Amino acid sequence: MTQSQDFRTRFAPSPTGYLHLGHARSAYEAFSAADREQGTCFLRIEDIDQTRCRPEFEAAIFEDLAWLGFSWPQPVRRQSDHFDSYEKALKRLDDMGLVYRCFLTRRELEAELEARGIETSPAGERPYPGPRAAMSADELQSRIGKGEAFAWRLSLDRARDYLGDAFHTLMFVEEGYLEYRKTTEEKAHPDWLGDVVLARKDSPTSYHLAVCHDDNLQQISHVIRGADLYHATHIHVLIQALMGWPTPVYTHHELVLDDQQNKLSKSRGSETLRKLREDGVRPETLIARWAG
Ligand code: GLU
Numbered sequence: 001m002t003q004s005q006d007f008r009t010r011f012a013p014s015p016t017g018y019l020h021l022g023h024a025r026s027a028y029e030a031f032s033a034a035d036r037e038q039g040t041c042f043l044r045i046e047d048i049d050q051t052r053c054r055p056e057f058e059a060a061i062f063e064d065l066a067w068l069g070f071s072w073p074q075p076v077r078r079q080s081d082h083f084d085s086y087e088k089a090l091k092r093l094d095d096m097g098l099v100y101r102c103f104l105t106r107r108e109l110e111a112e113l114e115a116r117g118i119e120t121s122p123a124g125e126r127p128y129p130g131p132r133a134a135m136s137a138d139e140l141q142s143r144i145g146k147g148e149a150f151a152w153r154l155s156l157d158r159a160r161d162y163l164g165d166a167f168h169t170l171m172f173v174e175e176g177y178l179e180y181r182k183t184t185e186e187k188a189h190p191d192w193l194g195d196v197v198l199a200r201k202d203s204p205t206s207y208h209l210a211v212c213h214d215d216n217l218q219q220i221s222h223v224i225r226g227a228d229l230y231h232a233t234h235i236h237v238l239i240q241a242l243m244g245w246p247t248p249v250y251t252h253h254e255l256v257l258d259d260q261q262n263k264l265s266k267s268r269g270s271e272t273l274r275k276l277r278e279d280g281v282r283p284e285t286l287i288a289r290w291a292g
């Protein structure tokens with residue numbers, strides 16, 4: 001069977017714990033779509049958070065996915081091997097005047113959002129709308145000189161000026177979120193997320209920057225991931241427009257929930273794929289829940 005060069009997707013787990021059923025579902029959706037479309041599904045290791053990622057979790061990802069019956073092209077991209085690329089992307093945004101250093105601590109940020117009466121957006125968070133006034137060059141230099149911690153934030157105000165009318169017509173094609181496997185064109189609302197963090201003083205990239213960078217680099221035509229990442233797309237579309245990167249087609253599939261209707265999570269101690277495997281569960285049995 002010839003492979004389609006056009007359909008390229010990816011499964012992009014973070015090795016911060018063992019994979020659970022939610023990951024299996026995402027992997028299934030991505031790998032089976034690539035099969036159906038005769039395309040390619042890449043595996044990408046999103047390990048930018050070096051304090052939480054561990055090599056044994058990465059090794060377990062390969063093992064668990066192989067157990068599920070999936071295979072992927074080599075070499076596998078591991079984000080921690082490419083911090084310099086993300087730094088370059090950030091530098092480009094800085095050169096374009098679109099990012100700024102934000103020195104607010106978590107507590108100061110909360111107080112600021114409170115004081116300004118910022119309400120929770122449809123993304124489920126209170127978006128930071130940016131500083132009321134730009135910091136003076138003197139204060140900036142002094143705080144940098146003192147070695148204070150800061151986050152690099154994307155300025156929505158400057159992005160709006162930079163893109164002009166195009167800012168207001170940002171959109172993406174969604175093939176899953178509102179109604180599963182139904183195609184809709186959605187207007188992007190970056191303001192739901194506000195001035196997001198793209199990097200920090202001591203960490204060269206955030207999820208938002210690295211994921212957009214890599215989806216572009218790997219020429220991902222279709223992003224297939226859980227509905228919990230749907231709102232992030234609204235900022236990804238903006239980053240893509242600013243960087244001149246194409247916007248893939250998105251599918252945000254429904255999440256696997258536990259008996260209490262909670263999203264599965266590593267921190268909640270959701271049952272891992274290795275535990276299911278040890279208990280004798282067959283991969284076909286897991287996948288049969290979602291197939292068809
Ligand atoms: N690394 C992200 C996660 O594990 C997924 C990123 C994506 O699919 O865009 O939640």
